[in-house]
Amino acid sequence: MRPLDLTEKDPSKKVTIYFEGKPYEAYEGEKFPVAMLANGVYWLTTSTEGRHRGAFTFGPVPVKVNGVKNVNGRKLKLKDGMKIERQRYDEFQEQVEIDEGKPVLRYVVDVAVVGAGPAGLGVVEEIGGKLTVALIEEKDWLGGDMWLKGVEQEDFGNPREAIERLTNFPENVRVFLKTTALGVFDKGEYFLVPAVRNDQLIEFMAKRVVLATGAVDSIMLFENNDWPGVFRRSDALEVMNVWGVAPGRKVAVVGAFPEEITAELDRWGIEYVVVPNPKRVEGNDKVERLIDENGNVYEVDAVIMADGRIPDINPITQAGGKLYFKRGYYRPVIDSNHRIREGIYVAGSAVSIKPHYANYLEGKLVGAYILSEFGLEAEPCIYEGKLKDYEPVARPVPKLPLDGFNGEDVQICGCGVTLKKVDDVVKSGITDLQIIKRLTHLAMGFCQGRFCLFNGALLVSQRSGTPMDRLDIPVARPPIKNVKMKVVAGR
Ligand code: ATP
Known part of the structure; x- marks a missing residue:
């Protein structure tokens, strides 16, 4: 081995x-x-x-x-x-390349569900067999974040078995794996959801769209947070539970939600230490030690960020949704039927952070609302009642020790944007995130803000004293993933 x-x-x-x-x-x-x-x-x-x-x-x-x-x-x-x-x-310039020689594939369905995590699967379970559905998932697996888990999940039990139970689809449900939705656009009575699978453009025309696009890992700020051997939570889960490989021999778990990771490390018998206040990672081409804010030194060969997740707001704002700040993260404003606007629904971690089972129930609830809209029998009140048992998770808003960091060593964005670069602009008096984006390239690279925009907002809030809920969060522009503009323009 x-x-x-x-x-x-x-x-x-x-x-x-x-x-x-x-x-x-x-x-x-x-x-x-x-x-x-x-x-x-x-x-x-x-x-x-x-x-x-x-x-x-x-x-x-x-x-x-x-x-x-x-x-x-x-x-x-x-x-x-x-x-x-x-x-x-x-x-390097990565792009999703479209082979324009290939004819565009077109599907017309009642409902396009974007995201096949517990929420998307809940929607499909509720409406499958009654309405035609396209289930669009960019990964090559079904089950979303829960697929990465090894330990029993609250009310679901074994995660793999739960996913298997939910993926016995009826005939009128078409599943598109490795297919990335690029946005949602109005097309008369339909919505157009352009998507890319390999180098093929697929256009979905749907009467209703569900954004079950989930959440993204929170990126923690500390010195050398991009060092080889520092892991995002989902990558650490994936290497252990999907590929059977350890992140390291001795691991430091950092962040506000260590239990999620330590339970998995225990399962594999991997040695770890929990460090609540990381300051700096050091080593030679890989993590060799972690130093905390009190100067304690931990000899480890990997660091896992276990700081929870926040809703992925890009699909929401691109589709015309508005945001508000509650329980420590930005989340979509929804009406009493879970819509960000007429015809576009949202379910699961895209709405708020809660256990997988609650996200599945929320998917079922949205499915029931859609059935009612189509004049079909549905009982949304059953799921509304059950969901009351699950209070969304509150994330503590991190307090960054801004002046205690060497900001040049802290990466706020993977595209080479350091904390210092953004902080210098903020300290010069510019607190408009739109302008900060242009000046620093924050949120303009490969992740299109998914991982870095929240920390940019946090920095502005902390330096300027403006509460997070008063900041103007830039709207995601289509396409929400890297693709040649001409592919979607004019279609
Ligand atoms: P939970 O957070 O409890 O796991 P959930 O279903 O709300 O439940 P995820 O498990 O994160 O959330 O599932 C969301 C899924 O949406 C992921 O599998 C992700 O790959 C997929 N997804 C996100 N954006 C897109 C997109 N633009 N196109 C296709 N799939 C997407």
Whole structure:
């Protein structure tokens, strides 16, 4: 077994790949960063500023594969003999390429559900068999965030078994995996949801749309928070529970919600220490130690950010939804039928942070509202009642020790935007996030603000004394994922 393997892998799939000229053991179809992690290699790419990066925090992972540049190493699935080399960010431009030679695929359905986590699956369970449905999911799995979990989930039990129970779809439900929805646009009586699968554009025309697009991991700010060996919570969950590889031999768990991660580390018997107030990560091309705000030093080889999740607001604002700030995060304003506006519904973590089962129930509730709108029998009050048992999670709004940090070492955005860069603009008196975006490129790179905009808002709020609920959060522009503009323009 490789140094960080937790499980035996299928020996018939064993292959050899070459990274920077050196051979490594890998498995056919394994993700490149996972194979390198299993071999104890964390540094995979170099940012524009020359910072060494891994694949598990943020920012792209450009690599050269068999001499071909601009491959996103984060998603690269391995084959025998692949030769992979590091590529710097500054030479990289990832785009979802559309092969314009291919005819556009078009589907007309009653309801387009974007996102196949517990909420999306709840919607489909409620309306499937009664209305025609397109279930659009960008990942190659169903079950969303819950698919990454190994431990029993409140009221759901075993996560994998629960997902299996929910994915027995009737005939009028069409599932589109590895398909990324780019936005929602008005088209007369229909909504147009353009989406991309591989290099193929697909246009969904739907009478109703459900945004069950979930939440994103909170990115914590501390010095060298992008160091190879620092993990976002979902990446840490994925490497352990999907790929059977440990994030490290001894792990530091940081953030306000450590239990979510420590329960999983316990399951695998991985040694850890919980550090509530991280200040700085240090090491040579990988994490070797973490230092907290009190100067305590922890010898660890990985750091996992366990700071919970916040709703992904980009699909909401792009579709015309408004936001408000409650319980420590921005969330959509919805009417009594869970709509951000006529015809567009929202369910699950996209609305508020709560257990998976509550998000599933909220999906069922939205499904029931839609059935009623179509004049079909439905009892939304059953789910309204059940949902009252689940209070959404409140996230403490982090208090950043701004003047205690070396802001040049704190990455606020994976695209090379440091805390110092943004802080200097804010300290000069500019507190309008729209202008800060233009001046610093915050929220204008690969994640389009998903991971960095919240921290930008937090910084402005803390420096200017303006409460988070009074800040003007920039609206996400279509397409909500990287794609050539001409693909959606004019269609
Ligand atoms: P929970 O947060 O409890 O897991 P949920 O269903 O509300 O429940 P997720 O599990 O995060 O939330 O599921 C949301 C799903 O939406 C994810 O699987 C994600 O890949 C998918 N998704 C988000 N944005 C898009 C998009 N633009 N196109 C296609 N799928 C998307």
